[in-house]
Amino acid sequence: MPMTREEIDELLAEPHLCHFATIDADGRPRVRPLWYLWREGEFWFTTRREVRHTGRDLTSAPHVAVSVASETEPYRAVIAHGEPEVLPAEPAVLAAIANRYGDGGEDWAATAATQHDRVVMRMRPRTILSWNYAREETEGRKRTDL
């Protein structure tokens, strides 16, 4: 069974990392763990356009795939595809992302906002796949209509 929208919201509200996949300039896959914030059906990320491969990749190939999974019971996963919109790095958004991952998000955001190539990305998924799994590997993945 796919997860309901409420179950997806619940998983994505937990302070997991996402694994953010892009295509590099040679057409090969790249993936990295990244902080995220899920709010009202949209992902928010932050990266740097120059210093980070992830940020540079988006210039040549806008498509992104994102994977989030719980490694403890109940085992659940969400995969989303979309094209992030790149926006200026508002300190309030940076802090909202960083605060999911520990104390001191405002301090981190204040520093990050001074980085000249720091950006925020907003992504409303084109598709979301979700599933519950345990001793079933990742069988049973299903599309959830949003």
Place this chain on the structure above:
Amino acid sequence: MPMTREEIDELLAEPHLCHFATIDADGRPRVRPLWYLWREGEFWFTTRREVRHTGRDLTSAPHVAVSVASETEPYRAVIAHGEPEVLPAEPAVLAAIANRYGDGGEDWAATAATQHDRVVMRMRPRTILSWNYAREETEGRKRTDL
């Protein structure tokens, strides 16, 4: 600082999921959580060549990127790139992978081995990036020479 080879072995011995990124037939990124086994400098995975998108993608684009991260302290991550070698699904290898993720790996492997398109993938990474991170987002990623 990058992790030492011993620290990489230690992280990858923990029962994390990996997030396995490929390129789909349209040249877009795909990523999904996947079981893995790390042994003597090689990743072992299992998938299905027909039923799973991941397996099908490898037919057209052999390059893979893999991301593993701890979501609890000490925060560490490893990213590996390579081209998996696709091998027949030996039950002993399937069980060794599945047993990392709970009891009953042999039973799971016995069933999985009967699936006509079940394969094992062995990947010796071409590159490995690793880092420790905490309130530093993912700054400080470094290449580890193997």
